[in-house]
Amino acid sequence: MNSTDLYLDLMKRCLSFSIWGEVPKQVELDQLPIAQRTAWRALLAVGDGKQTLRLMRNIEFDPKLRLEGLDHPSMAHTMIGLKRLDNLQFCVEEALKNNVPGDLMETGVWRGGSTIFMRAILKAHQITNRKVWVADSFQGLPEPDETRYPADKGDELHLLSHLAVSVEQVKQNFDRYGLLDDQVEFLPGWFRDSLPNAPVKQLAVLRLDGDMYESTMDALTHLYPKLSSGGYLIVDDYGYLESCRQAVHDYREAHNITAPIHQVDWTGVYWQCPAES
Numbered sequence: 001m002n003s004t005d006l007y008l009d010l011m012k013r014c015l016s017f018s019i020w021g022e023v024p025k026q027v028e029l030d031q032l033p034i035a036q037r038t039a040w041r042a043l044l045a046v047g048d049g050k051q052t053l054r055l056m057r058n059i060e061f062d063p064k065l066r067l068e069g070l071d072h073p074s075m076a077h078t079m080i081g082l083k084r085l086d087n088l089q090f091c092v093e094e095a096l097k098n099n100v101p102g103d104l105m106e107t108g109v110w111r112g113g114s115t116i117f118m119r120a121i122l123k124a125h126q127i128t129n130r131k132v133w134v135a136d137s138f139q140g141l142p143e144p145d146e147t148r149y150p151a152d153k154g155d156e157l158h159l160l161s162h163l164a165v166s167v168e169q170v171k172q173n174f175d176r177y178g179l180l181d182d183q184v185e186f187l188p189g190w191f192r193d194s195l196p197n198a199p200v201k202q203l204a205v206l207r208l209d210g211d212m213y214e215s216t217m218d219a220l221t222h223l224y225p226k227l228s229s230g231g232y233l234i235v236d237d238y239g240y241l242e243s244c245r246q247a248v249h250d251y252r253e254a255h256n257i258t259a260p261i262h263q264v265d266w267t268g269v270y271w272q273c274p275a276e277s
Helices: 003-015 034-046 063-068 081-097 113-124 167-176 213-226 242-254
Strands: 025-027 055-057 103-107 132-136 184-188 203-208 227-235 269-272
Touching: 003 081, 003 113, 063 081, 081 113, 081 203, 081 227, 103 113, 103 213, 113 132, 113 167, 132 167, 167 184, 203 213, 213 227, 213 242
Parallel strands: 103 132, 103 203, 132 184, 203 227
Antiparallel strands: 025 055, 227 269
16 A cells, blocks of 8 residues: 555544444443342442442444444444445545546535545645535434425434534544645535535535435535536435435436446445536
């Protein structure tokens, strides 16, 4: 490996927390089985009442799960796994090698891991004339609009508080890797509000991680037309969520997109925007 490959490999291991494995996780007393809960409470009652109890549960690290992005590590800056990070690197480096014009962008960034990695790739290859666009509500997923998007009926992702990561926290994560600079642009807001007038002129790589039909369709509608010929479209939740998959198929059918869809792992897919003839 050369120095560029070594740096990017280390970035992937750090962003996915693979280099450390996993850390013990705090367990609330009420989460224990009744017998254990009763025993611990009895033990605390013996003392002077000033004890502080902090229970920790060891989490076994399985590198195969981390490779596929199946274990959602608590301390990582990305949950997409090493295979999807490898795919992101492939798409960006192919676009750079072939001089595909445009910036890099992800819609739905969580803690920022994939966009941090995009910026790392640009820095590793000394690219100074492209930006990384970081688009997210920074407050989690929207409540489903079942009238306009029936495919999202019953979706409860908006109830998952751990998916809401503030823009300040994401910026801090960029800064921890020394990658927060003027080549990184943030687009906060619900996609239906932020993407129609987003100041993004042209894209070489577009990665979608919006989970829902609405979020996926908003990103495709407003950003796919900006994807350059020879550029790459990556969809994170295609295999996992039917609503996301349906949005992709509906958009492709409506716009006569026939480029073959390539599988990355159990959920991620990508295709290359055909070059103009």
